[in-house]
Amino acid sequence: MTEKHLLIVAHAPSDNTRRLVEAVLEGARHPEVSGVNVSWKPPLEAQPDDVLQADAIILGTTENLGYMSGALKDFFDRCYYPVLEQKQGLPCALYIRAGLDGTGTRRAVQSIVTGLRWEWVQEPVVFKGDWQEDFVAQAQELGLTVAAGLEAGIF
Structure with missing residues (x-):
C-alpha cells in the first residue's frame, strides 16, 4: 500500500488559531488511521511542490475583513497556475475562524477552489464568534474525517 499525503495549509496567527491547527493535525494523525502522512505548512511557507505531492488538502484561514487571510x-x-493542470480533482476541505459569519471568506476560497477544480469532501467548517472550547473537537473531527477518507480511498 502506497502512503498517501494529507497537506494542511493553515494560517495560525494567534494562540487559538494555533490550537485549531494542532487539533486538525491530532485528528488526522489518529492512531486508527494508517498509511496517511500528514504535514502542516503555514500559507507563506507552502510551495507548489507541496501541493503537487499532496493527495488531499485541508485549508485553514482566519476571516480578515470579510475575506480570507x-x-x-x-x-x-x-x-494557482503551477498546480492548476496537475491537481484537478484534489480532495479538499476548509475551516474558517470567523469573528463574524465567515460568508465572504467562504465565498472567496470556494471561488478559487472552483477555478482549481478541486473537489470538496465536505462542507466548510466555520468557527463563528467568540472562542468556544468545542471548536477544538470539531477541528479534530475534520482532520480525522479527511485522513480516514483518504486512507479508505473514498476520495
Whole structure:
C-alpha cells in the first residue's frame, strides 16, 4: 500500500488559531488511521511542490475583513497556475475562524477552489464568534474525517 499525503495549509496567527491547527493535525494523525502522512505548512511557507505531492488538502484561514487571510491569498497567488493542470480533482476541505459569519471568506476560497477544480469532501467548517472550547473537537473531527477518507480511498 502506497502512503498517501494529507497537506494542511493553515494560517495560525494567534494562540487559538494555533490550537485549531494542532487539533486538525491530532485528528488526522489518529492512531486508527494508517498509511496517511500528514504535514502542516503555514500559507507563506507552502510551495507548489507541496501541493503537487499532496493527495488531499485541508485549508485553514482566519476571516480578515470579510475575506480570507492575506497569507492564504498569497498561497493561492503563488500556487494557482503551477498546480492548476496537475491537481484537478484534489480532495479538499476548509475551516474558517470567523469573528463574524465567515460568508465572504467562504465565498472567496470556494471561488478559487472552483477555478482549481478541486473537489470538496465536505462542507466548510466555520468557527463563528467568540472562542468556544468545542471548536477544538470539531477541528479534530475534520482532520480525522479527511485522513480516514483518504486512507479508505473514498476520495
